[in-house]
Amino acid sequence: MSLTSAEVVALTKQHNYGTWRKQKSWAPMHLVSADGCTFTDGTGKRFLDFSAQLMCVNLGHNNPVVIKAIQDQAATLAYAAPSYATTARAELSQVLTEVLPSNLTKFFFTTSGTDANEAAFKIARMYTGKSKIISRYRSYHGSTSSSVAATGDPRRWPIDHLGKGPGVIFSPEVNCYKCPIRHTYPTCDIACADYLEHMIQNESDVAAIIVEPVVGTNGVLVPPPEYFPKLRRICDAHNVLLIADEVMSGWGRTGKWFAVDNWGIQPDILTTAKGITSAYVPLGLCATSQKIADFFDENYFAHGHTYEAHPMTLAPAVATIREMQRLNLIDRAVEMGQYLGEKLHALKAKHPSIGNVRGLGLFWAVELVKDQITKQPFNTWQEKLDGKPLVVDQIAAKMLAKGVSMQAWMSHFVLAPPLIVTHAEIDEAVAALDESLALADELLEAQPELATL
Secondary structure (H helix, E strand, O other): OOOOHHHHHHHHHHHOOOOOOOHHHOOOOOEEEEEEOEEEEOOOOEEEEOOHHHHOOOOOEOOHHHHHHHHHHHHHOOOOOOOOOOHHHHHHHHHHHHHOOOOEEEEEEEOOHHHHHHHHHHHHHHHHOOOEEEEEOOOOOOOOHHHHHOOOOHHHHHHOOOOOOOOEEEEOOOOOOOOOOOOOOOOOOOHHHHHHHHHHHHHOOEEEEEEOOOOOOOOOOOOOOOHHHHHHHHHHHOOOEEEEEOOOOOOOOOOOOOHHHHHOOOOOEEEEOHHHOOOOOOOEEEEEEHHHHHHHHHOOOOOOOOOOOOHHHHHHHHHHHHHHHHOOHHHHHHHHHHHHHHHHHHHHHHOOOEEEEEEEOOEEEEEEOOOOOOOOOOOOHHHHHOOOOOHHHHHHHHHHHOOEEOEEEOOEEEEOOOOOOOHHHHHHHHHHHHHHOHHHHHHHHHOHHHHHO
8 A cells, every 4th residue: 555645754753753852843754765966755846965864875865886785785695693704794894994094903883873882982991991981062972871971962961860871071072163161273272182181180090082073963063183183192191092983074074084084193993884885774883993903802892783794784885985986075075065165155254144164075064143253043952952943943944945955953054965966056055045044144133132142
């Protein structure tokens, strides 16, 4: 029996949970197909997917090479327990050594970025014999107990002290637009990194620091060039592991295979997911240094799960990486990112509601404010948790009506289209944003007192 589009939406809402929201207001769109940088809803309307779904469909939708890899693997070996070696596992391991930072040589495969971070925390604690993890406030590392405990943003608040794992402490984020410790770059001498060292010295028992090299959902925060070399030196000086969460910033998104490559540093552990298969199948990765790997030659590796190294997830990862190489998408992210950045900076000069435009490669944020001097956002985190209508959500709805889908989050938009995006598609998305921002500009004109709040 074929379901109508309305029936699909109704059944989904009735029987499924909408994530990170109060359920009453959830009205999911029925998505039926996708191709390239577009997807189509149940009414037949096409939309430009300018955030690559959840910043993950880096290859674009419906890539035939990756789809064939999924089909071929299903026909050959649909599942094998993690204790077995498979061709897909060996091939992906070999390919990963070509693209990952060169010190990362041992891999644990998972089904999500959340799972990859869970593995990273366990490995760091087993290896160091220490317990604490330092994270940052503007961060997202997953939704399970340990990974949400390391998530700095308010998605953690509803579960705080109820169901999150222990042993995580938070440091200030790197945000040169609105520094949480009220310094100004470059005269700050990267004080946010110094603060992390102060925490290590005064906490003791710190196993690792976890960072998103470029913060993702929480604002595409790009650190200054001195930050990561300094953080690497701090970690080395105190025997603390550096975990790079590249779930969103990896796989060409910033114009390098991984964001850490922009600063020439090597993490001790790197976690990733999303773009590793262009999200066609769920795969995560926890990659460690050989030094960590050697430790487990004589020490028990106390981690595992049924779907670790699932062959159906590994074969399409090989195909995805090879397609990225064939299409030269790393260099393309640099070229198209420069074009997108120029367009967005031009919008800032035009719209008083834009406080900041920032990005790297094809990873950009446009942050809205009530006033460009005070940098105060239109809405608060508590309003988002309470389900109140946010200005960015209203603007995103206007854009959707124009046929452009873009991720909105509290006070900013995340612009992260598939790496195959064209100049014409960038022009279309920026034009829709330009028109829709009139809503925020009009709010400022109608309520000039907002600028002084």
